[in-house]
Amino acid sequence: MAPTSTPQTIDAVKALLLDMDGTLVNSDAVVERCWRRWAAEHGLDGDSVIKVVHGRQGQATMAVLLPDRPHEENIADNARMLAWETSDLTGVVPVPGAPAFLASLAQLPHALVTSADKGLARARMGACGLPMPRVRVTAECVSASKPDPEGFLKGAAELGFAPADCVVFEDSEVGIAAGLAAGMRVVGVGPRAAAYTPTAHVRDLEHLRVEALPDGSMTLHLTP
The missing domain is CATH 3.40.50.1000 (HAD superfamily/HAD-like)
Known part of the structure; x- marks a missing residue:
């Protein structure tokens, strides 16, 4: 329906x-801050990244955005992302x-x-x-x-x-x-x-x- x-x-x-x-x-404010930071590290367009991040676990989003990257690297990056997001509660x-x-x-x-x-x-x-x-x-x-x-x-x-x-x-x-x-x-x-x-x-x-x-x-x- x-x-x-x-x-x-x-x-x-x-x-x-x-x-x-x-x-x-x-x-949304902290999600955008953290994912734009990650996007800049990897030479990706921040606006394009933000369109796909909502709802997924971090490593799953990274696998969509960097499909050829080893899974272990996504897991390690996701741990950094979780640390950023957990410590940033502004907004x-x-x-x-x-x-x-x-x-x-x-x-x-x-x-x-x-x-x-x-x-x-x-x-x-x-x-x-x-x-x-x-x-x-x-x-x-x-x-x-x-x-x-x-x-x-x-x-x-x-x-x-x-x-x-x-x-x-x-x-x-x-x-x-x-x-x-x-x-x-x-x-x-x-x-x-x-x-x-x-x-x-x-x-x-x-x-x-x-x-x-x-x-x-x-x-x-x-x-x-």
Whole structure:
């Protein structure tokens, strides 16, 4: 189903799987700083690099940009990138509505599924004053980066629900592709997401309400 500008509901939801960067946390400023620094080191155009970095693990992005480079070099560079990003929190802020959204999920099944590693996830969520979900699938937990659906499937399994019962919240092309490949409905969050045909789309998390039902399921109410 293509995104629409009219109000929508998504019914029969049992668990939510949440991306972090661009979905709960706006980290675009630091992502651009760090990746432009890396691009300059390798003689790449910064604008072209920024177009492909969102949603993937760092080494997966490097493999796209430098396809002939040995995997070991990408892994080493990704470790440097994670150190840069974890220490640079200037401009990292919550996506509008994220604090209230996460507060509304406190007693409901949900998980964080992010391409960040544990340290970066803690740093960015902490910088935004956002609570870390109890269930977390970070870069260390998977063998393949988004758009592979492994992370979302692991999140659903850890929460104890079938993929069809889960809804993914994502902002990036590869993240939305991963959620759909996992057999899940996907809510696209923010301006980037609208172009990638999620199940539904919201401008930010202020345009969303989660209704918990007596049978333990949820209904999502989305407004344009």
